[in-house]
Amino acid sequence: MTSTPDVTLSERAAKRIRAIGEAEGRAVMLRVxxxxxxxxxxxxxxxxVEAAQADDLRIERDGAAALxxxxxxxxxxxxxIxxxxxxxxxxFRVRNPNAKSSCGCGVSFSI
Incomplete structure (x- = not known):
């Protein structure tokens, strides 16, 4: 597992990941x-998820992590993110500069 600057985690996303972990009483990471x-x-x-896989890239901010x-x-x-x-x-939402268009719900996109 390596760290990547290619994708970032917003302050709001980091705060929410930490809050979920605290509410569940376990360390969690957001897999995207x-x-x-x-x-x-x-x-x-x-x-x-609680654990990363071998090929995961890790994005960290303020004590929270996404994979x-x-x-x-x-x-x-x-x-x-x-x-x-x-x-x-x-x-959670992804602000993706590579997406040429997306659907109304913002969950799907095209390149």
């Missing part, structure tokens, strides 16, 4: 992956 599918071609997958696998990193370079809490709901 890109999968084929969704209405625009690719979609983001978010999972909370991205090497295959997903190609589509996420230059992205920021953020957390938003809006009237419509609270969720």
């Amino acid at each position: 992956a890109v999968e084929g599918g969704g209405c625009s071609g690719f979609q983001y997958q978010f999972d909370l 991205v696998d090497e295959m997903s990193l190609v589509l996420l370079k230059g992205s920021e 953020d957390f938003v809490d809006e009237l419509a709901g609270a969720e």
Whole structure:
């Protein structure tokens, strides 16, 4: 597992990851992956995990960590993982400069 500056974690996302871990009483990391599918071609997958896999790249900020696998990193370079809490709901989001378009829900995108 290596560290990568190619993807960043916002202050809000780091705070939310830490809060989830504290509420659950265990250390958690946010795994972010890109999968084929969704209405625009690719979609983001978010999972909370306790351990990294051997090929994971680690993004850290303020005591929180996110993980991205090497295959997903190609589509996420230059992205920021953020957390938003809006009237419509609270969720992790990826601000991806590589996405040429995205669907209305913001979960899927095309390159």
